[in-house]
Amino acid sequence: MLDALxxxxxxxxxMGQLKQHTRLAGHSFLEMVIDRLSASRQQLRQLVFVGQNGDREAQQLVERSGGIWLVNAQPELGPLSSIRIAIEQSPERAALLLWPIDHPMISAETIRNLIALWESDPEQITVPSSGSRRGHPTIFPGWCRREFFNIELNAGAKKILQLFPDRINYLLTDDIWVMKNLNTPEMLAEAENWLQTNRVR
Structure with a gap:
């Protein structure tokens, strides 16, 4: 059982604007992530999105796509607080495909390959990698869920990777976007230039 988060x-x-509404080649980051997840919808039990209260545009897009919208009332506490909210709302044994919104360029093929690798060994944490660096998204098996509550709130999900290095499977990929978070106007411009050069949506 695998949920996308x-x-x-x-x-x-x-970035200077909410990343989920930032547009790249005519599509918002949120639209791009939903599109990639939709290509693997049969392998995903549900699509869960944790955002801020009052973000009606994102909420409506999520709900139209069949996703579940959850609100983090204290977003200043950081990403781990959003992860904990989602875990509390999902079945006890569900694994989580954890996807930060600032990685919208990851290909649908990479997501399919990541899920396939996890399915081959579902008790392992599954991470895309260039060989020297870890990327996003990461699949955390059900046993990791309690660990998100054991680590410090400011530690982030990467702390679990540090704690369990022998329980990680790496998907080697040449998808450069698993490593690139688009969180500044400069990174956004780099992505735009790449799309124009490669003529990819």
Missing amino acids: VLLAGFSTR
């Missing part, structure tokens, strides 16, 4: 409750201070 998309994190979009941040304040996007470096």
Whole structure:
């Protein structure tokens, strides 16, 4: 059992606008992530999105796509607080495909390959990698759920990877966007230039 969990409750201070509504090649980040997840919908029990109260545009888009919208009433507490909210609302044994909204360029093929690798060994944490660096999104098996409550709130999900290095499977990929978070106007411009050069949506 695998749920997708998309994190979009941040304040996007470096971008200067909410990242879920930032547009790239005519599509918002949120539209792009939903599109990629939809391509693997049969492998995902549900799509969960945690955002801020009052973000009606994002909520409506999520609900139209069949996703579940949850509100983080204290987004200033950071991403881990959103993860905990989602865990409390999902079945006890569900694994989580954790996807930050600032990685909208990851290909649907990468997501399919990541899920396939996890399905081959579902008790392992499954992470895309360039070989030298870990990327996003990450699949956390059901046993990790309690660990999200054991670590410090400001530690973030990467702390679990540090605690359990021997329980990680790596998907080696040449998808550069698993490593690139689009959280500044400069990174957004880089993505726009890449799309124009490669003529990819």
